[in-house]
Amino acid sequence: MVTLSEVARRARVTAATVSNVLRNREKVRPETAERVLQAIAELGYRPNLNARALAQGRSSTLALMLSNIANPFYPEFVLAAERAARKAGHFLMVCNTDDDAQIGRAYLNQIAGTFADGVLVMNTDIAMNELCISAMQNGPILLAMWEHPEKPPALPCVAVDFARAGALAAQHLLELGHRNIAMLTGDGCGGLQDARSDGFRAKLLEEGVDLATLAQLQVRDSIDSGYAACQQLFAQHPRVTAIFATNDLLAIGAIQALVSMGCAVPDDVSVIGITDIQLAHQMRPALTTVAIQTEAVAELSIRSLIRLIDEPDKQPPMVLGPPPELVTRMSTGPRRRRARG
Amino acid sequence: MVTLSEVARRARVTAATVSNVLRNREKVRPETAERVLQAIAELGYRPNLNARALAQGRSSTLALMLSNIANPFYPEFVLAAERAARKAGHFLMVCNTDDDAQIGRAYLNQIAGTFADGVLVMNTDIAMNELCISAMQNGPILLAMWEHPEKPPALPCVAVDFARAGALAAQHLLELGHRNIAMLTGDGCGGLQDARSDGFRAKLLEEGVDLATLAQLQVRDSIDSGYAACQQLFAQHPRVTAIFATNDLLAIGAIQALVSMGCAVPDDVSVIGITDIQLAHQMRPALTTVAIQTEAVAELSIRSLIRLIDEPDKQPPMVLGPPPELVTRMSTGPRRRRARG
DNA sequence: TTGAAAGCGCTAACAA
DNA sequence: TTGTTAGCGCTTTCAA
Numbered sequence: 179m180v181t182l183s184e185v186a187r188r189a190r191v192t193a194a195t196v197s198n199v200l201r202n203r204e205k206v207r208p209e210t211a212e213r214v215l216q217a218i219a220e221l222g223y224r225p226n227l228n229a230r231a232l233a234q235g236r237s238s239t240l241a242l243m244l245s246n247i248a249n250p251f252y253p254e255f256v257l258a259a260e261r262a263a264r265k266a267g268h269f270l271m272v273c274n275t276d277d278d279a280q281i282g283r284a285y286l287n288q289i290a291g292t293f294a295d296g297v298l299v300m301n302t303d304i305a306m307n308e309l310c311i312s313a314m315q316n317g318p319i320l321l322a323m324w325e326h327p328e329k330p331p332a333l334p335c336v337a338v339d340f341a342r343a344g345a346l347a348a349q350h351l352l353e354l355g356h357r358n359i360a361m362l363t364g365d366g367c368g369g370l371q372d373a374r375s376d377g378f379r380a381k382l383l384e385e386g387v388d389l390a391t392l393a394q395l396q397v398r399d400s401i402d403s404g405y406a407a408c409q410q411l412f413a414q415h416p417r418v419t420a421i422f423a424t425n426d427l428l429a430i431g432a433i434q435a436l437v438s439m440g441c442a443v444p445d446d447v448s449v450i451g452i453t454d455i456q457l458a459h460q461m462r463p464a465l466t467t468v469a470i471q472t473e474a475v476a477e478l479s480i481r482s483l484i485r486l487i488d489e490p491d492k493q494p495p496m497v498l499g500p501p502p503e504l505v506t507r508m509s510t511g512p513r514r515r516r517a518r519g
Numbered sequence: 520m521v522t523l524s525e526v527a528r529r530a531r532v533t534a535a536t537v538s539n540v541l542r543n544r545e546k547v548r549p550e551t552a553e554r555v556l557q558a559i560a561e562l563g564y565r566p567n568l569n570a571r572a573l574a575q576g577r578s579s580t581l582a583l584m585l586s587n588i589a590n591p592f593y594p595e596f597v598l599a600a601e602r603a604a605r606k607a608g609h610f611l612m613v614c615n616t617d618d619d620a621q622i623g624r625a626y627l628n629q630i631a632g633t634f635a636d637g638v639l640v641m642n643t644d645i646a647m648n649e650l651c652i653s654a655m656q657n658g659p660i661l662l663a664m665w666e667h668p669e670k671p672p673a674l675p676c677v678a679v680d681f682a683r684a685g686a687l688a689a690q691h692l693l694e695l696g697h698r699n700i701a702m703l704t705g706d707g708c709g710g711l712q713d714a715r716s717d718g719f720r721a722k723l724l725e726e727g728v729d730l731a732t733l734a735q736l737q738v739r740d741s742i743d744s745g746y747a748a749c750q751q752l753f754a755q756h757p758r759v760t761a762i763f764a765t766n767d768l769l770a771i772g773a774i775q776a777l778v779s780m781g782c783a784v785p786d787d788v789s790v791i792g793i794t795d796i797q798l799a800h801q802m803r804p805a806l807t808t809v810a811i812q813t814e815a816v817a818e819l820s821i822r823s824l825i826r827l828i829d830e831p832d833k834q835p836p837m838v839l840g841p842p843p844e845l846v847t848r849m850s851t852g853p854r855r856r857r858a859r860g
Numbered sequence: 861t862t863g864a865a866a867g868c869g870c871t872a873a874c875a876a
Numbered sequence: 877t878t879g880t881t882a883g884c885g886c887t888t889t890c891a892a
Contacts (some may be wrong), residue, residue: 179632179869180870181870182869182870182871183869183870191877191878191879192878192879192880193869193870193871193879194871194874194878194879194880194881196870196878197870197871197872197879198878199878200870205877205878206877207877207878210877210878213829224628224629224633224657225633225870226570226573226633226868226869226870227629227633227634227870227872228572228573228633228634228868228869228870229573229868229869229871229884230579230871231569231572231884231886232567232569232570232573232868232869232870232885232886233869233870233871233872233883233884234870234872235567235865235871235872239612246598247597247598247601248598248797249596250591250594252591252594253588253591253593254589256588256613256615257588257589257615260588260613260614260615261615261617264622267796269612269614269630269634270612270613271610271611271612271613272597272611272613273582273601273610274597274598274601274602281605282694287565288565288568289568289610292565292566292567292568292569293568293569293580293610295686300861300864316565328535355767366788370882381625396620401798402801405801412523421870430787431801431857434801434802436680438803438804440571456742457742457798458741458861460743460746460772460775461769462775462779470891490873498874507562510710513889518631520885522884522885522886523885523886524885524886532862532863533862534863534885534886534887535863535864535887535888536861536862537886538866538886538887538888539861539862539887541886542887545861546861547861547862548862549861551861551862565886566885566886566888567885568883569885569886570868570884570885570886570887571885571886571887572867572868572886573868573885573886573887574867574868574885574886574887574888575868575886575887575888576868588866644864655865663863663867692886714882
């Protein structure tokens, strides 16, 4: 392995000068720099990032903790986060906790403030939240996708107004004339997505809908469980004309179930989700949903984390992401008399 | 930050002893170890992984390079790879190259043999392949999901017999009586998936099918382009009764297109893919596909990479993953007289 | 079984 | 503008 001092020797300078060339080029005379650069090229020198990290006390690595990357929402977030990190000169380490607090704790313990200059934690449940708070002393931690802007957590966070997302979904269904509505609330990979369902319920109430008529189900966060929940739902509440799911996976699962049961979407039943994952527009019928601008939030989160690392004073405790927006596609339509039994 | 020597001082031993306690516990007397452990607990000591990495010359970090994590195949691989890495005491750094050789080169240059003890590279095209070969001198690199077991690359790899996957798909369609077949070949995130299509073609030939009747299209690797390609296909070849796609995304896109065009799947047209991503069984109709055991291959790849790092002599240049298997679901059925124009 | 000491490769004062 | 020097926190011979 070629080291800094070998480069220095070859360029007939000292290690300090090489180091200077490698970062602030100002302090070194152009001819010297040239010589150093050439030596670097000739020797094929590559800096040892571990040594640099140790000397600098920072590793240029950010960690992203998430519960399960197989949930299609995460890859989209990761993609944007990795780009943002890369552009800012950081690496991104993905830490998958498998929904296991033990693993989350281990990761947090090992990397916060050591391997990673900062940690971005997504969709925390209460246990995870506690862990993060106690891990804050080790290094900067930021919560991404915090769902309750009205009650900031005890850690820095990037929040998204998910209650508003729920309200937008409610408004859309109401405007289409639906009154027999069912709601599927996902577990959000650890933390119940209740900001979304609360927002939805509040809007219904505001518009004078009797919440007693609202069929409610709590389910795991996946297409499969959306499918199962929808079947169960219609066995119990056959007169439902619209389904609100707190995320797109559930909504997609519901649509699949409806199709299997011979229900037309949206003619018999409308379905709306939240998030606007890729799949939402790739399905047929394409899913109506409330977009939360995953990319923008990911970028904002990375930028905020970096600021938290570099200038902690300048980073506000809570940053609010862009507002959710309704994306109308083909899975919702006006209420019609149901043709089936 | 609490350091090793602070722990040592508190336990009234030297740093070397603490270090010994932290790894090979044999060499130290139980009572001493006990004192050290207590000091660690009292001080809340956490080892500095950068320092350890520098001293040991290894970072316990593995890097996974892939072209675009938003492709649903990758998260499934990442999930399994991360688990395997974690269980083996390694971290996993995800490097997304955005299909950009520049970014790939930069990553390889920066991390191979430095930040990462080893690098797993997926789905390389030729450019990437060259890069990897020249980066091998920096540190262990292993190609995952090599598609051509019959021609091993110039690097260590874990291969999967994708030609066989194509052949299995062909056999299935032939057994169902299909003769008017179309083939959608994906670009595989950089490297054309031609092992799959070659295997498919070879099987057809073997069974005496005239390849001239095989409509062939090359497309980008996504649901959207599968959709578009399928529409285009039927405009030109309306008599096709079965579609083979070299991966599930294309197959899923094709099904969506068929549904939109009013074609029943599988009654009018059968569709088969390769991979068996999660989505394949979550769709309606559920997709018939050839499973390549992503999880097992990911695990095998991580294990192989670790062996390549620890005992390079014991790691064979090419390891063959489990054989692909046909998974029959609802998107394929016997050929029937087509009812449409 | 424990301690002493050197060093991993780089950075960052400070001095020249 | 360049060199000297002293670490960063840990591991690892080697000696005691």
